[in-house]
Amino acid sequence: MTTERATTARRGRTGEWLVTLLAVVGALLVGAVLIAIGDERTRTAAGYFFSYPLDTFTEAGWAVVEAYTALFHGAVFNPAQTGSVWAALRPLSETLVNATPLVLAGLSVALAFRTGLFNIGAQGQIILGAICAAWIGFALDLPVGLHLLLALVGGILGGALWGGLVGWLKARTGAHEVITTIMLNYIALNLLGFLLGVPGFQRPPYGQAISETVDPTARLPLLLGGGLRLHLGLLLAALAAAGAWWLLTRSTPGFRLRAVGANPDAARTAGINVGRTQVLAMALAGGLAGLAGSTQVLGVTGSVTGSVAGTIGFDAITVALLGRNSPAGVVGAALLFGGLRAGAVQMQSVSGVPVDLVGVLQALIVLFIAAPALVRTVFRVRTGAGAGSQLALGGAR
Amino acid sequence: MTKTFARAAAVGAAALLLASCGERPDEGAGATPGATGGAAEEKFSACMVLDVGGVDDRSFNQSSWAGLQAAQKANPDIEISHVPSTDDAAYVPNLQAQVSKGCNTVIAVGGLMTDAVEEVATANPDQQFAQIDAAPAADNVYGMQFNTAEGGFLAGYLSAGMTKTGKVGTWGGLNIPPVTAYMDGFWEGVQHHNKEKGTDVQVLGWDETTQQGSFSEDFLDQAKGRSITETLISQGADIVLPVAGQSGLGAGAAAEAAKAEGKDVKLIWVDTDGCESAAQYCPFFLTSVTKNLSGAVEEYTTAAAGGEFPEGQYLGTLENEGTGIAPFHEFDSQVPAELKADLDKVKAGIIDGSITITSQSQPKE
Numbered sequence: 001m002t003t004e005r006a007t008t009a010r011r012g013r014t015g016e017w018l019v020t021l022l023a024v025v026g027a028l029l030v031g032a033v034l035i036a037i038g039d040e041r042t043r044t045a046a047g048y049f050f051s052y053p054l055d056t057f058t059e060a061g062w063a064v065v066e067a068y069t070a071l072f073h074g075a076v077f078n079p080a081q082t083g084s085v086w087a088a089l090r091p092l093s094e095t096l097v098n099a100t101p102l103v104l105a106g107l108s109v110a111l112a113f114r115t116g117l118f119n120i121g122a123q124g125q126i127i128l129g130a131i132c133a134a135w136i137g138f139a140l141d142l143p144v145g146l147h148l149l150l151a152l153v154g155g156i157l158g159g160a161l162w163g164g165l166v167g168w169l170k171a172r173t174g175a176h177e178v179i180t181t182i183m184l185n186y187i188a189l190n191l192l193g194f195l196l197g198v199p200g201f202q203r204p205p206y207g208q209a210i211s212e213t214v215d216p217t218a219r220l221p222l223l224l225g226g227g228l229r230l231h232l233g234l235l236l237a238a239l240a241a242a243g244a245w246w247l248l249t250r251s252t253p254g255f256r257l258r259a260v261g262a263n264p265d266a267a268r269t270a271g272i273n274v275g276r277t278q279v280l281a282m283a284l285a286g287g288l289a290g291l292a293g294s295t296q297v298l299g300v301t302g303s304v305t306g307s308v309a310g311t312i313g314f315d316a317i318t319v320a321l322l323g324r325n326s327p328a329g330v331v332g333a334a335l336l337f338g339g340l341r342a343g344a345v346q347m348q349s350v351s352g353v354p355v356d357l358v359g360v361l362q363a364l365i366v367l368f369i370a371a372p373a374l375v376r377t378v379f380r381v382r383t384g385a386g387a388g389s390q391l392a393l394g395g396a397r
Numbered sequence: 398m399t400k401t402f403a404r405a406a407a408v409g410a411a412a413l414l415l416a417s418c419g420e421r422p423d424e425g426a427g428a429t430p431g432a433t434g435g436a437a438e439e440k441f442s443a444c445m446v447l448d449v450g451g452v453d454d455r456s457f458n459q460s461s462w463a464g465l466q467a468a469q470k471a472n473p474d475i476e477i478s479h480v481p482s483t484d485d486a487a488y489v490p491n492l493q494a495q496v497s498k499g500c501n502t503v504i505a506v507g508g509l510m511t512d513a514v515e516e517v518a519t520a521n522p523d524q525q526f527a528q529i530d531a532a533p534a535a536d537n538v539y540g541m542q543f544n545t546a547e548g549g550f551l552a553g554y555l556s557a558g559m560t561k562t563g564k565v566g567t568w569g570g571l572n573i574p575p576v577t578a579y580m581d582g583f584w585e586g587v588q589h590h591n592k593e594k595g596t597d598v599q600v601l602g603w604d605e606t607t608q609q610g611s612f613s614e615d616f617l618d619q620a621k622g623r624s625i626t627e628t629l630i631s632q633g634a635d636i637v638l639p640v641a642g643q644s645g646l647g648a649g650a651a652a653e654a655a656k657a658e659g660k661d662v663k664l665i666w667v668d669t670d671g672c673e674s675a676a677q678y679c680p681f682f683l684t685s686v687t688k689n690l691s692g693a694v695e696e697y698t699t700a701a702a703g704g705e706f707p708e709g710q711y712l713g714t715l716e717n718e719g720t721g722i723a724p725f726h727e728f729d730s731q732v733p734a735e736l737k738a739d740l741d742k743v744k745a746g747i748i749d750g751s752i753t754i755t756s757q758s759q760p761k762e
Contacts, residue, residue, distance in 0.1 A: 074494070081497060094490055194614055197571050208508045209571055227520055229489065301485040305509050307449045310484025345487070345494045348480050349444070355481060 016324065022375045023368030024336070027361045028068070034360065035067050035353055036060035067353040074346025075339035086226030091342060093228040097300060099338025101126070103237040104292035105316030106323060106330040107244050108163075108285040112177075113325045114248060115281035116261035121166060121181025122289040123313025124188035125159040129290025130297045131192060132158030134304045135201065137214030137297065147217040152236075152294050159290015160283045162188065167282030171275030177282070185313070193306055203303065211304040220299035233295030238331075240288060245327040247284075257281050289313065311359075318366045337362055441702040443468065444500035445479040446491045448507035452479060456642055457690055460669060461506045461529055464694025468702070471695075475702050488513035496521050502701050504694065505529070508575070514538060525706050527697055529690065530575060532761070533710050540710035541693045542760035545575075545667075546582030547747055548686040548720035549638075550754055552665050553586020554743050555684060555722065556636040557598040558736040559663070566601040566634030568611035568625045570641030574758035579640045579667055579686055581605045581756030589743070589752065601634050605756065613644045622647025623654075630655050630662055636683060638665040649678035656681075663728070670723035685723035689713055712760060716748045 036042050042063055045055040073080070075095050081087045105122045112119035133155030142150060162184060169175040195201040196209040203212045220232040247254040259267040260277045268274050292312065297304055319337055323329030340362065344355040368375050375381070443465055447458045458481070465477045478500075480491045488510045495503045496517060505514045508530040515534035518526045526538040533540040556565040567583050569576040580603040587600050602625075603610035611629070613621040622644040626637050630651060637652075639645030648664050655662040666675060666685035675682075693711055700707050713719015722740075725732050746752035 090493075097486075190614075197573070197612075197614060202573075208511075208573065208575075210509055213512070296486055300489075301512075303485075303512065305485050307482075307484045310449075310486070312484070341483075342490070345480055345490055349478060349491075349494045349498050352478060355483070 018381065019369060019372050019375050020322070022379050022381070023365045026368050026375065026378060027364035030364055031357055031361050032064040032068075034357060035064050038353065039063035063351070063353075067347055067351045067357075070347040070350040070353075071340070071343035071358075073343070073350075075343030078346075084226070086224065086228055089224065089226075090228060091346075093224060093230040094342035095335065095339040096234050097229045097231070097338075098341040099334045100231075100233045100237045100299070101292040101296050101312050102315060102319050102334035102337055103331055104240055104295065105289050105312050106319035106334050107240055107327060108288035108292070109316045109320035110323060110325040110327070110330050111244060111248070111257070111288065112281055112285040113320060114261045115257045115278060116264065117167075117170070117177050117278060117281055117285075119163070119166075119181055119282070119285050119289075120178055120317065121163065121184050121313070122285075122292075122316045123309050124181065124185035125162045125286040125289035126293035126296070126309040126313050127185075127188040127192050128162040128286075129155035129159035129293030130304050130308045131195065131293075132290070133218075133294035134211050134214055134297045137218035138212040139200075141215070142217065144217045147215065148220065148298065151214075151218040151298055152291065155294025155297075156287045156290045159293065160287035163286015163289065164279055164283035166286075167279035170282070171278050189306075192304070192308070196304070196306060209306055214298060214302050218298055219302065220295060229300060231295070231299035233299040236291065236295060240291065241327045241331050244288075248327070253277075253280065289316070292316075315362065318362055321366050322369060440474050440476045442476040442478070442498075442500045443502050443504065443698045443701070444495040444498065445477070445504045445506060446488070446495060446510070447479055447481045448509060449482050449484065451481050456668065457529070458506055460690035461504070461694050464691035465504070465698060467691060467695045468698035472699060472702055475698060482510075485509075489516060492517040492526075496524050501525065502527060502698070502706070504697075525701065527694075527701075529694070539697060539707050541690075541697065541713070542710065543688045543690075543693075543713035543719050544578070544754075544759050545686060545688050545713075545720045546578045546585070546754050546756040546759045547715045548688070548722055549579040549582025550586040550589070550747060550752075551715075551722045551740055551744060552638060552684060552686045553583035553588075553600075554590045555586075555732070555736065555740060556583070556638070556665065557587040557590035557596060558594070558739070559683065559732065560598055560636055561661070562633045562635045563597065564599045564601055564633040565636040565638075566626075566629035566632070567638040567640065568602040568613065568629065569639075570613055570616045570644055572608070572610075572612050574760075576640050577603075577608070578756055578758040578760075579638070580610065581758055582686075582754060583638050585754055585756065586743075593739075601629050601632050602637075608757075613641050613647075615644050616642035618644050619647035619650065623651045626651035627654070630660065635661060636663045636665065638667070638686070640667050642668075646675060646678070649675065649681060652678065652681040666723075672723070672726045680727055682726060683728050684725050687721050687723050689719050689721075693719060714748075715744055 042056060042059040045059040049056050074091055076091055078091055105126060108122050109119050133151045136151040136154040166177050166180045169180050170177050196211060201211055203210050223230045223232060248258065256272050256277045259272055260274050264274050296308060315337060319330055319333045322333035340358045344358040347353050348355045445462060445465055450458050452458055452462050462479055469475045469477050480494060482488055482491055492503060492505065492513055502525040505526065505528040511531045511534050514526060514528050518535040518538050522537055524537060527541060528534060528538055529541045531540055565587060567580045569580055584600050584603055584605040587598050590596055591598055611625050613625055615621055622639055622641055626639065626648040629637055637648055639648040652662045652664055663683040664681045666682050668688045670687065671682040671685045672679040693713055697707055715721055743752060
């Protein structure tokens with residue numbers, strides 16, 4: 001009986017991995033079709049398909065190979081750039097730099113998911129974190145070490161406040177977190193827009209909507225040097241992932257989070273304070289997203305503009321979905337998406353395939369995972385059921 | 398249902414068949430892109446790094462890219478490419494990618510990229526760069542700026558000559574020099590008309606002496622643009638100059654609403670000719686204050702491809718047509734010939750220095 005259940009569980013897990021792998025393959029295949037359609041030479045060749053059918057396929061094949069090779073060169077390793085160790089490491093460094101905020105924001109969404117809350121507000125929490133970290137970074141004058149620490153703590157608190165507010169509204173008034181987080185995203189974005197026009201936050205001579213520059217004492221140290229952007233934020237993200245794993249699987253508050261996520265009514269009956277747990281979950285989620293914003297400002301850009309958060313807060317939702325809301329999964333998904341983002345630049349620059357293709361790939365991967373039946377039909381494999389329904393439940397509860 | 402689908406599919410397949418029966422062009426159709434792209438040819442590659450918003454933003458990304466396209470059209474030996482930025486953190490890797498790709502010049506679009514341009518340009522001293530809307534950030538960067546106060550001055554003078562209520566208005570997206578340069582110029586143009594012609598036209602929404610005025614704090618939100626414009630109209634302004642990108646489109650809606658109430662309100666668009674970029678409101682556009690991004694980019698690229706990298710910086714003025722006012726389009730018959738002649742004189746006066754513009758927001762030479 002016990003062994004049987006263990007086998008089923010194991011089969012379910014391998015099934016999940018298989019679905020993920022096939023989802024990536026499927027997305028790349030659909031992406032290849034899009035590249036071929038978008039390629040001018042392929043379209044020209046298709047114009048005389050019936051006189052030389054092979055041309056169409058050759059051209060399409062070349063276009064796809066060229067684009068995906070460039071993607072790989074930008075994300076992992078570029079054989080043309082081996083002049084120095086640093087040049088060879090640059091693609092990997094870029095992948096990790098892109099993955100860092102995605103890990104943190106992805107954990108934010110995943111943690112809320114596990115508590116049954118759908119955190120659409122990572123974007124706003126990132127912005128708040130970035131604002132607070134940047135302000136502490138340029139307005140205060142503190143010694144090395146302390147300054148950075150304070151800026152990070154400030155960024156985390158800023159995000160935690162923005163997220164905690166959502167939890168509090170949910171616990172006290174029952175306001176749905178999807179609505180409140182989306183609204184708070186707007187408020188955060190416009191608050192940032194306002195601050196970027198305020199002397200004291202805006203950089204003199206007030207020519208551009210950009211903040212003052214963060215002092216060197218508050219910058220996250222670079223890990224490799226040699227012009228590579230890899231910074232200490234990566235280790236913070238790794239620590240956060242380990243911390244989230246410990247919290248969810250090994251600690252009492254984490255158990256409460258999962259209990260509330262599994263069934264709030266049962267949790268309440270069992271004596272868990274559901275409201276307080278929701279506030280805690282959202283504050284933790286907000287803190288993680290705030291840290292993501294802080295690492296962007298203190299590690300990468302050194303200043304804030306209106307687009308400091310980019311689309312990280314929304315990509316984080318797909319990262320959490322792909323990572324199946326587990327810390328390890330989030331790290332893996334963030335590395336994959338970070339690599340895609342890093343490679344996208346190279347892809348557009350070299351082969352002319354727009355970076356937007358990467359957004360389509362990300363969406364397709366998640367689409368395939370959310371609908372495992374689709375993967376089963378397309379690839380004619382048997383996989384453990386439930387991956388998709390789990391995701392659906394994560395959102396619904 | 399199935400039949401309909403089958404029929405549709407058959408028609409589609411037939412169309413595809415027809416489309417696929419073309420002739421194979423003779424020259425080099427079988428060649429692979431890998432073969433042509435790999436060989437280093439005698440081509441000049443100009444690469445662009447765009448700011449957020451994409452290449453089709455109907456604003457400065459699009460205008461700048463149009464400049465590169467025009468340069469390529471005139472000289473097919475120029476290869477062009479672009480990378481859009483998704484967020485602040487993308488500026489450096491985007492510039493870096495264009496550098497390592499082996500571009501002959503890298504053009505950065507937008508003043509927000511200045512830090513990134515400085516960083517990458519300093520690290521690659523042999524690479525030529527250009528940046529739009531910023532002074533040169535390093536020795537190997539060519540800056541391109543536009544003194545739109547001069548174009549604004551002409552628009553202000555024109556408005557003062559055209560107003561029937563004796564009040565004209567302007568408002569901006571943010572209180573920053575690239576925006577207030579237009580508004581300062583507009584304000585000074587009105588004052589100049591008052592002095593020369595003895596009129597007493599008031600400017601609502603901006604005062605150069607105090608540097609205070611109306612701002613939407615936004616470059617996208619049209620609702621805010623509409624409400625600010627409606628306020629100015631209700632205070633009596635009959636010509637309004639919004640300097641706020643997409644947010645300025647709200648002024649068009651406000652002018653339409655005013656027309657329904659029987660008020661005659663005219664607008665002045667900025668950056669591009671409004672009758673081309675926002676054609677739906679063309680009946681309201683008296684003129685536009687232009688900022689010739691495409692022209693500047695085209696000129697730079699053509700010169701660079703010819704082997705001469707321009708040095709220092711470009712400053713768009715009335716003289717080199719980097720700024721100015723667009724045609725009057727539907728209002729052409731309504732602008733008195735005398736006013737048109739006066740505008741030419743004012744323009745000549747600004748160019749020869751007999752009229753000086755005092756705005757603090759003008760880019761420095």
